[in-house]
Amino acid sequence: xxxxxxxxxxxxxxxxxxxxxxxxxxxxxxxxxxxxxxxxxxxxxxxxxxxxxxxxxxxxxxxxxxxxxxxxxxxxxxxxxxxxxxxxxxxxxxxxxxxxxxxxxxxxxxxxxxxxxxxxxxxxxxxxxxxxxxx
Numbered sequence: 706x707x708x709x710x711x712x713x714x715x716x717x718x719x720x721x722x723x724x725x726x727x728x729x730x731x732x733x734x735x736x737x738x739x740x741x742x743x744x745x746x747x748x749x750x751x752x753x754x755x756x757x758x759x760x761x762x763x764x765x766x767x768x769x770x771x772x773x774x775x776x777x778x779x780x781x782x783x784x785x786x787x788x789x790x791x792x793x794x795x796x797x798x799x800x801x802x803x804x805x806x807x808x809x810x811x812x813x814x815x816x817x818x819x820x821x822x823x824x825x826x827x828x829x830x831x832x833x834x835x836x837x838x839x840x
Contacts, residue, residue: 730759736767738797740806742827747777749825751808753797765831767797771808799831 736753743749756769771793779785795808806827814820 730757732757736765736769736797736831737833738767738799738804738806738829738831740771740797740804740808740827740829742806742808742825742829744775744808744810744825744827745777745812745823747775749773749775749791749793749808749810749827751793751806751827754792763801765797765799767799769794769797771795771806773808773810775810799834802831802834804829804831 732755734755736756736758738753739750740753741748741750751771751773753767754770754772756767758765758767758769760766773791773793775789775791776787777785777789778787791810793808793810795806797804797806799805806825806829808825808827810823810825812818812821812823
């Protein structure tokens with residue numbers, strides 16, 4: 706887990722090194738990005754929520770919260786629902802209309818398992834770029 710956090714910190718540091726060329730650095734309540742991907746033996750669909758983002762030409766770097774719907778079929782005697790709402794955190798990089806994301810989700814402690822963070826990978830679309838493409 707510590708290695709993953711150090712890797713994320715390095716990734717953030719590298720993206721901040723562009724700060725002299727960044728055109729916009731802002732905080733927003735949402736970002737028009739829809740992502741689907743894989744985490745913890747299941748899928749997710751999320752939308753970038755409250756975040757800090759920076760734009761550089763056609764690229765956008767986003768760090769923030771990810772309101773999500775997770776799809777996971779549990780195996781065992783006790784099962785969660787197949788569809789569950791969830792809130793994650795993560796890093797999203799988008800270029801023009803395409804976006805790639807590294808989300809982190811927390812699974813709570815239960816009677817049989819300890820709570821732990823899970824890292825995922827997702828790909829999606831930056832919806833606000835469609836307006837730019839039409840112009």
